[in-house]
Amino acid sequence: xxxxxxxxxxxxxxAVPVALKGEDxxxxxxxxxxxxxxxxx
Numbered sequence: 001x002x003x004x005x006x007x008x009x010x011x012x013x014x015a016v017p018v019a020l021k022g023e024d025x026x027x028x029x030x031x032x033x034x035x036x037x038x039x040x041x
Contacts, residue, residue, distance in 0.1 A: 001041075008038035 011034040018027030 004041050005038070008034065008041050012038060 012031060015027055015030035015034050018024055019031045021027065
C-alpha cells in the first residue's frame with residue numbers, strides 16, 4: 001500500500017509543473033486525474 005501511495009504522489013508531482021505553467025490544459029487534467037487516483041488508493 002505504501003508503494004502505491006508513493007507512486008500516486010509521484011504522478012501528482014510530475015504533473016504539477018506543467019499545470020502551473022498554464023501553457024497546456026492537459027497538465028491541469030493530469031493533476032486532477034492523479035489526485036483522484038491518490039484519493040482512491
